[in-house]
Amino acid sequence: MRKTLIAALVVAPVLAHAGPAEDTVAARQGFYKLLGANMGILAAMAKGERDYEGAAAETAANNIVLLTTYNLGHLYMPGTSSAEIKGSRAKPAIWNEFTEAQKKADALFEAANKLTEVAGFDKADMVDALEAVGGACKSCHDNYRED
């Protein structure tokens, strides 16, 4: 409690000068861009826009798993919602119902692990698993991201 208070006292004046919160938002968006870059590789293969290469698919899937094991705690620092920071698209609901929002991240983690099991092997299996990962993206965007 005291730590939180101290943290709040330290952070509050800094926020007014628009620094760490913006940096956090940028870092958070960077995280999802990384996730997206790897999703993009697999999606292009799924759509036939590029050849299905086992090694590249496996690498992309492994990267996604790696990213989903990343501890996002600091990227969801309080004070970085769309209501507070211009350019942020993270709805305040994330903080208001953190446990629910956390479940979406868990779903992504699970879907990513299934994806990495099949990526690099049968393409149809990879596409199914990729759709589940995309579904996890969608389900969180629908609830917690500003349009």
Place this chain on the structure above:
Amino acid sequence: MAAELPNGVSREKIWDPGLRLFHWTLAVCVSGAWMLGHFGPNVMTLHFYFGYAVIVLLGFRVIWGLIGPGPARFSHFTYGPGATARYIARLGKRAPSYWPGHNPLGALAVFTLLGALMVQVGAGLFSDPDDYINVGPLAGMVDREANRTATWLHNRMAWGILALVGLHLSAILFYRFFKREDLVTPMIAGWKLVRRDRSE
């Protein structure tokens, strides 16, 4: 039967089969796309197919509006402010309109709904919700900012269309129970009670 009709009112074929089929197919496809968009599976393939069907239907309606049978043509239900104002003035009268086609107010609703659906399917084609599985087929043709605007518009318009459909259904109920005019049966069977002489 005919003897019971009020003076000057006759039973006429108003809605051709193509238009009726269009109407009910559109109702099914728009409802289907809407429900799938909100309650459907994360993989929205079926939503996309309903959307493509709506595009085809809208294309048909535009062609039908230009070269179709009389009452289906846009020129048949394009009214000026005067005619529209006169129609509105008599809207509170508790009697059937006996209008031979889309009345001036209904015509406004038709144009608005068709326009809204065109915007909606257009936005859908360019939409990209960043999930890598439900990307609009033309999303790659425009930049990211445009994708985002299209997605934003598509999500907003869904509510606008729900409101317009609600208004449409309310109007049908208003005519049915307040003005005692059945507009549903003519859209199924094609025949409608109409009055040609509007000099009263």
